[in-house]
Amino acid sequence: MNEVWIVAHDRVGGEALASSARTLAGQVNAVSLGAGGLAAADLTLTIDTASSAAPVEAYATAVANLLSARGATVVLFDAGTQGRLLAGLVAAQLGVSPVNAAAVELADRLTVQRLAFGGLAVATEQITSPVAVLVIGPGVLPATEVAGEGAVEAVAASPAAGLTVVELRPKGGESVDLGAAKRVVGVGRGFAAEADLELARELAGRLGAELACSRPIAEGVNWMPAERYLGVSGATIKPELYLAVGISGQVQHLVGVTNAKVIVAVNKDKNAPIFSHADFGVVGDLYQVLPELLKAL
Missing domain, CATH: 3.40.50.620 (HUPs)
Known part of the structure; x- marks a missing residue:
């Protein structure tokens, strides 16, 4: 073939x-x-x-x-x-x-x-x-x-009868190609409030990365659009770097990021599943780790 x-x-x-x-x-x-x-x-x-x-x-x-x-x-x-x-x-x-x-x-x-x-x-x-x-x-x-x-x-082709477009409306949400990103910062339920995602946005900006999320952030609390959700029914990525912040790492999420070249995890739970799949891990409160990381960058 x-x-x-x-x-x-x-x-x-x-x-x-x-x-x-x-x-x-x-x-x-x-x-x-x-x-x-x-x-x-x-x-x-x-x-x-x-x-x-x-x-x-x-x-x-x-x-x-x-x-x-x-x-x-x-x-x-x-x-x-x-x-x-x-x-x-x-x-x-x-x-x-x-x-x-x-x-x-x-x-x-x-x-x-x-x-x-x-x-x-x-x-x-x-x-x-x-x-x-x-x-x-x-x-x-x-x-x-x-x-x-x-x-x-x-080529000539005719549509099947019975279906007609009545109205077209612009689609809401964002246009983002996570699959093409070389660096991705993912956020999860470790963030206590939507406003706190600004920490991750600033980090993504410093790294030249796209911001993504786990499913609960997109479809649970609706803090981010579905286009940025990574996982089994979301986007699959293959970046050079994936930084998972406050994400526990359930299998439904991991299937979307497993092909990343390097996975770095930040989570205060030392037993979080994400650490079993990460190349580097930081056990600590993201509210303490991220500000220090931003200072270093």
Whole structure:
């Protein structure tokens, strides 16, 4: 296998997915749903969605038929809400189940790692079905630099009847690419108040790092947007440095950071699970450790 396909529904995400797919195969082709031609793809099949009031998921059958006609065997989707929806619909049309990939290797055979039992284990599988549909989260595949402009071919496709976009509203939250960050500072429930996160923000600024968090910070107390949550259903990162502050280190969080080159943990509980996975650890109150660290920086 030396060819992979991606399905893109927006230009920025499509370019990122296409460039990352380059680490799997020498030939990267794309089906673009209103995202135009992708510079990072060798060939982009563009489908005009602007002339229809149908949402992109209404094109799932058309995309599946197009992929089948072109002989696609490995198809990648992004892990955003729209990407997951498209992956499920296209996979159903192809007669397979989508795989949420935690790692991918494409050689003579396609080998995929996925999280199992809610992130408590990692399952390694060889995909033997005629076509594989993979959902690729941030950081699962390394980012690559791709120069040039691939070929673009417009194709005709009709959406399924019955679905119509009534209204579009700007999405709330932030736009952040944690998967591309070389340094990340993560915060957890060790912080007693939302205002105290300013300590971590200042530290991240000194380190030139992105600020991230554990799930309770994003979905429990809503101190940070969901886009900055690391873990089993959040972002996966591969930074040079991950500094975990006030994070206990449950397995659901660790699966999102385990590929960091260096993990440094700060926690006042010497028995916190994070220390079993950290390269360096500081047992101490973050309210004492962080100010001293800021002074040193």
